[in-house]
Amino acid sequence: MANQVGAVLTPGPGLRRRRRTDRLMRASATAAAMLAVAILAIMVGSVAVHGASQLSISFLTENPAGGSLVGLAGGGIANAIIGSALLVAVATAMALPMGVLIAIYLTELSTPRTARPVRLALDLLNGLPTIVTGIFVFGLLVASHGQSGIAASFALAVVILPVITRTTQEMLLLVPRDLRDAAHALGISRWRTITSVVLPGALGGILTGVVLALARAAGETAPLLLTSSIFSSHTTLNVFGAAIPNIPIDIFSYSESPFPVEHAKAWGAALVLIVLILVGNLTARALLARQRRRLGVL
């Protein structure tokens, strides 16, 4: 009797093999997941190690020393920080209203049949290599009018439009159908329902999308190479005028320079950019968590 019970409970060869496979698969999946964290840590770490020596108040507040890449020490990237902020702000101002309107169309107004092509177009746009976006804007604006802030912002706007649309759409879908019913039943028109009930409910989420889009746009380089690739020691604020210095192009220019002192500046600029983007992404996550909690109360 005891033997039989023992036979049932003792693992046979088949079960032992399955257990080994199970352990192996679990270990590889865990390792892969840790590798992702490690890659990020190593990358951020090496940028931090190389760039930290550059970081100083003057690096953030002064324009580059000298007029061009001549290997002068000192100076900073203030004009590029301002330039990047400006380009990204203008790009967001262009993409945000359109992205929100598209999201409203997709969630509130379209039928499944009309939504499908729009959603597909956005997915394709999202997957479009940004150098292609850059070359498109180059042909459209730069070839005829030269490089300019507005051309660069337009290219960035095309890049972030799907990001804003997607996050906004997801947030609108989180707003419960009950609330739309309640508003309709009060005789509130469809558009008023959207502006006074649905959008306020999704506001936190839309902000998340905007922050994500800002972070994405701030790091985009390919479109800028074709629309606003300038290295200069001046601050340019006129987006309709000439090309505007910006962080990604500074990193690129410094790293191509023959002078080691400028390689160090490339690392420093990279560190500034990466910190800005990390802060942006973390802010977005915090906003999103807050939004989920608020709607989760329902």
Next chain:
Amino acid sequence: MPGVQADKKQPPAAPSRPAPSVHVRGLRAFYGRAERVKGIDLDLPANEVTAIIGPSGCGKSTMIRCINRLHEEIAGARSEGRVLLDSVNIYDPAVDVIAVRRAIGMVFQRPNPFPAMSIFDNVAAGPRLSGVRRERLRQRVQDALESAGLWHEVHDRLSQPALALSGGQQQRLCIARALAVEPEVILMDEPCSALDPTATLRIEELLDDLKSRVTIAIVTHNMQQAARVADRTAFLLDGELIEVGPTQEIFTTPRDRRTEDYVTGKFG
């Protein structure tokens, strides 16, 4: 708040004129190809409570969502037939759907106050959009909250978020919100199914007061509730109206065998 204090516990507006009656005629409702309401004729007599009972999925909710044209908001949903408010067909192309919904209010299964709004703003949401001015708005909100039996519980915290209220209070807030638009008919879609017995009782008591002003239809799963609150009861099965009559009759001497089986609990 001095103005509010001044007019004490004045009962909310006495019935100025009788509420209209509702006549559903040949109503059919579809979700895509599926027919959920299969040709219903039903009257909701003025100033009475009509309960609509029947097993899950029999088309009760779908039917009342056709009475304020909310059914058509669902993608792929449509309906046929007529719904007369007194003598006006609310599906007439000349009739504005917004006007229909302002005349025929609705309270839903789960309390659904607007989460981003305060208690006051929830009740004010409807009247605000029809251009009720600030001074009048305050009075309108108070009247609605009084009619919903909620004023005394919330009068000193109108600016707090609506979600701070209990489930039962939230549902009475939703009733107040519907009343603030001054509808003539109120449709209730299982309004107590998410509430505890005490909160349920409070809402049932409300119905008795409200029917002096409005015509009421209440969908309910709970036959005791129908027996307690309704003047008339309609029994639906598979999208068809099996029987309608005075509540007493439906529960004691139904004419149709299926009604009898349902009210005696043989199925459901």
